[in-house]
Amino acid sequence: MEIVLYYAPITCALAPYITLTEAGAKFEVRPLNFRKGQQNSPEYLKLNPKHKVPLLLVDGKVLGESTAIQLWIARTFPQAKLMPSDPWDELKAIGLHSWCSGGIHPFLARINSPPRVCDVPGTEDSVRRLAAANLMENFKIADDMLAGREFFFDHFTASDAHFYWCFRRATQFELDLSAFKNCKAHFDRVQQRPSAQKLLVFEKSVQEEFAKAA
Numbered sequence: 001m002e003i004v005l006y007y008a009p010i011t012c013a014l015a016p017y018i019t020l021t022e023a024g025a026k027f028e029v030r031p032l033n034f035r036k037g038q039q040n041s042p043e044y045l046k047l048n049p050k051h052k053v054p055l056l057l058v059d060g061k062v063l064g065e066s067t068a069i070q071l072w073i074a075r076t077f078p079q080a081k082l083m084p085s086d087p088w089d090e091l092k093a094i095g096l097h098s099w100c101s102g103g104i105h106p107f108l109a110r111i112n113s114p115p116r117v118c119d120v121p122g123t124e125d126s127v128r129r130l131a132a133a134n135l136m137e138n139f140k141i142a143d144d145m146l147a148g149r150e151f152f153f154d155h156f157t158a159s160d161a162h163f164y165w166c167f168r169r170a171t172q173f174e175l176d177l178s179a180f181k182n183c184k185a186h187f188d189r190v191q192q193r194p195s196a197q198k199l200l201v202f203e204k205s206v207q208e209e210f211a212k213a214a
C-alpha cells in the first residue's frame with residue numbers, strides 16, 4: 001500500500017504524521033511551502049480544491065479532513081490502538097476529532113489571520129480578542145476533561161495527537177495559557193513520545209529546506 005501525506009510545517013497535518021508514525025506505517029511526506037502558496041498551485045488544487053492539509057493519498061485515492069484521515073489510520077493499523085476499542089468511546093473519540101477540527105481550529109485560524117474572516121479596517125485586534133476568548137473557553141473544557149488523566153482515554157489515541165496540535169498552535173501566539181495546567185501536562189506528555197520527537201526533527205528539516213529556497 002502506498003501512503004502519501006501532504007503536510008506543511010506548523011499545521012494540523014502534524015497530527016496524522018504522529019499517528020502514522022505511532023502505527024509504524026510506511027509513508028511518504030510531501031511538504032507544501034505555504035509561504036510560497038503551494039497549497040494553491042493548480043496541481044494541488046486538483047487534489048484538494050479546499051487548498052488544505054492534511055491530505056492523504058492511499059494508492060492514489062484522495063482522503064481529506066483530519067477526522068476521516070485519523071479514522072482511516074486507526075482502522076488500517078488496528079494494532080496501534082489509535083481509537084478506543086469500546087464502541088461508545090470510539091464515538092467519543094470521533095467527537096473529539098470533530099471538536100478539534102470544527103470547534104477549536106477555526107479560532108486558531110482567526111487568531112492567525114483575522115483578515116480572512118473580517119476585512120473591516122481596524123478590527124484585527126477585536127477579532128483576535130474574541131477568537132482568543134472562545135479558545136480559552138474550549139481549553140477550559142479540555143483541561144477539565146484531562147484532570148487526573150494522562151490521555152483523553154485510558155491510553156494514547158489519535159485524539160491526543162490532534163489535541164496536542166491544537167494546544168501547540170496556541171502556544172505559538174501571544175496567549176496566556178498558564179491556567180490550563182492539565183492541557184500543558186498533556187502537551188508535554190505527547191511531545192515526549194518518540195513519534196512527536198520524530199515529527200519535530202522532521203519539521204525542523206523541512207523548515208530549513210524552505211528557508212534555503214526562500
Ligand SMILES: N[C@@H](CCC(=O)N[C@@H](CS)C(=O)NCC(=O)O)C(=O)O
Pocket residue numbers: 010011012013039050051052053054064065066067101
Ligand atoms: N477541516 C480541515 C482543516 C484543515 C486546515 O484548515 N488546514 C490548514 C492548516 S492548519 C490549511 O491547510 N490551510 C491552508 C489554506 O487555508 O490555504 C481538517 O480538519 O483537516
